[in-house]
Amino acid sequence: MKQTWDINDPKLPQEPKHFDAFQEWPDGYVRLIYSSEEKNAQRHLSGWAMRNTNNHNCQILKKSCLGVVVCARSCALPGGARLQLRPAICDKARQKQQKKACPNCNSALELIPCRGHSGYPVTNFWRLDGKAIFFQAKGVHDHPRPESKSEAEARRSAIKKQMSSYHHSQKKRPLNSEAGRYHDSSSYTNNLQNFPCMDGQERVGIITDSNFSIPAQSYPSLQNTDLYKVPYDSASSQEDQLSSYPKCPNPRIYMPRPCSYEFGVPTFISSSPYPTFYKDLTSPATDADPLSLNGSHYSTVTTHDKSFDNPGRHYGLKPAWGKTGSGDQGDYGQMQTSANHAYYSGDYPCRYSASPAPIAPPLQTVITTTTKVSYQAYKPPALKYSDNLCDVKNLQSYTHVAENVSGAIYSGMKIQEDFGMVKSALLYQHDSIPTKPKPAESMESYRYGLLLGNSYAEHEGQTLWFETAEY
Template identity: 60%
Template sequence: MSKVSGDMYDDSDCICSYGMKLTWDINDPKLPQDLKQFDSFQEWTDGYVRYIYSGEDKNAQRHLSGWAMRNTNNHNCQILKKSCLGVVVCSRNCTLPDGGKLQLRPAICDKARQKQQKKLCNNCNAALELIPCRGHSGYPVTNFWRLDGKAIFFQAKGVHDHPRPESKSETEARRSAVKRQLSSSHLSQKKKLLESEVGRYNDSGGHFSNIHPIPCLDGPERFSLVSEGSFPIAPQHYPFQNTDPFKPNYGTVGYQSESVSTFPKCSDRMYMQRTPCGYDFHVPGYMNPNSYPPLYKEPMGSLPDCDRVQLNTPQTNLGMLNPHERGFDGAGKHHGWKQIFAKPGYADRSDYGQIQPNAGHSYYNPEYPCRYARSPSPALQTVITTTTKVSYQAYKPPVVKYADNVCDVKTLQNYTHLQDSLSEGVFPDMKAQDDFSVIKSALGYQEQIPTKSERLDNMDFYKYGQCMSNGFSGQPYRYENADC
């Protein structure tokens, strides 16, 4: 099966996925049949994108996503619909000992997720908090999968407005690591036990008082790290990583069971000014795959050997916000403030001055209304109703996500082309205004007026939005290889 490979991007017009080059919508009665190629699997799709995967692509078959997507019943057995669950963070937005941030993958199962949210931050004992996804006009980003012939059609609607959780493989790797550690600790305990037993026969000092369970090992749902600076560096999807430069750090200290390794301070990063909504924008100076060690390095041999084409994919998010900077609506189901105060010995309550543990768990901080600005108005909903069905193939959102240094110089050169294209109405089927409204609404935190240079970059982003659907991950590998 042919995959989209570098050569298809050789000419400067080849800017998007194969799926975006064709005109189709997931709801179309007839999808494109004469497919000449397939897209390579995208783990971190973001934005209004479409891909066409090979029916033999394992990841596509499993409807995988880096985001935590849950099945949503759309009463259409032809189309599998999934909606994003967001990300679980520490409600205090505490900084981990190594400067990272907690970003867990929400459990997909409702029950498991509820259990997960009852847990406390391993670092500061604050409650965990689920940041719901509102990237699709106030609703969660949705992914659609449809098998048609030998192809798997994928369409995503919405722009994730939250940090990335750890990827599925990371979560799984961590779980298996915890399991292994547990079993090995049990083994070592048994061994100690035996030794102690032996010792008791050899001397009188053999007691078990020094045998304790390994602390901080109360479950696999622990730490997903992002680097300080409020930019989630979604850790590398293990199977994509073929180097293991940080192995010596693993399991050394503190949260070893959660595979929190010591992050190198990423001095090679530049930071943007805070946006009015308190979002940081991160411009990776360069993407060194080695800068983002996995939380836990699973032996490669034990990982599924899928036909992945992405290697060394440094992943960062663009818009990272701490939970206190987000507005939270009345979705009380997402919150666990009770736990904050229920936790005995919780010292620093003054930190919660702005967090009202009200009975309904409803929390809205007027200080950070940006998210609410995106609440879907009836008018907007109408727009969505009309736009979700049309013209995604031509979607060229107006920007404001900042994605620099993602493509090489040619990217910048293409900006002119794009600008011309837009002004010349090259995308006649694009409902610009509607889509822009939707996107502006969805982006919310990105609504600041970009400077000219920012616009340039932003235009690049959106022109390459599909290419960079790994969420501003600075994912140049595909396209730089392709001479993007």
């Protein structure tokens, strides 16, 4: 049943016979009808970082995509992945975020704005009507997926935990703390004890941590998973497990650091929590379409492996419309296609220099607006989506996961390619511009540098300047 309705229609289909499963990563010109009971829909959730946009229509909630925050140098993370942080939704928080340095290479972070809808950010519209929540997306994301919301939250909470535990430990040993803080491994150790996320092995790893680029051995780090629970359902648990295996190893890799960073908190380091996220898969699961599944991986890990390899191609291929049915590309499908391709083919690193191709498509106006519709305003009750999101029925994804995972591991180079995208500075959003962070800009960055530096140093060779970091 092709969706024949438009979010702006005065009358939307009544009593839809079938509700769509929640899609965390809708992309393309998609129209979906969720049950008003669907918690994620009630919360207008999306894996993409969407911010509220005032469309002066209280019946229809409009949100536009903020894009994704990446390392300006598009450095490769140890796993080969690229950093893909979720832009903070709050303007203020986003600005801060952009001032931080890449936790991996310490260079600046940059916000890749979304221009997937004729040069404008992809927009999502939500409208409650009776027992249904109508969702319509316009545009095709022309950038990699950021962390999913749940991932980002988990990361943050993990950091908090780390922080707090750190502090606790500090209290215990007030004297040493200062000195040991950054450099003293022992302190790390102590802290670690408190971190729920770490287990003995991990700690060891840290301490020893000579190599953290090496994938961890086999441990089931599922435990971690528990800690940070992802709201997403249980259904996916299986997936998680599966997926987690592959990933876990990596996570640990990162874990150490995070834990060690007591404050730092930079972004992804914290990724320690990642393991958690593997469940992100779940989300994909949520999506009905295969692509999403793939996507999940990426998104899943910002840091991890696989996330990368997909992004690039993923996007290129993006089936916005092709998507399982949900999309109705109908109307606007054409233009985006070309745009995307051009875009992604480019190289990430070079984004700036890159040609404006992406922009190419003139801003044609697509009907984006929401007309006023007589409708009752609705305010979905705030619900938690701690329950399961959806029915995850795609166990099949396991396979995918597995594949990807493994692939991810060595995908470093490849990723780069895939991942590459070109962006012209032209479209850069103001927000990002002004604040363009300089590497040395924040102390935090230093910190990162320090810690990371040791391990990652090889990559960028810029390790040195961290030394001074004081914090």
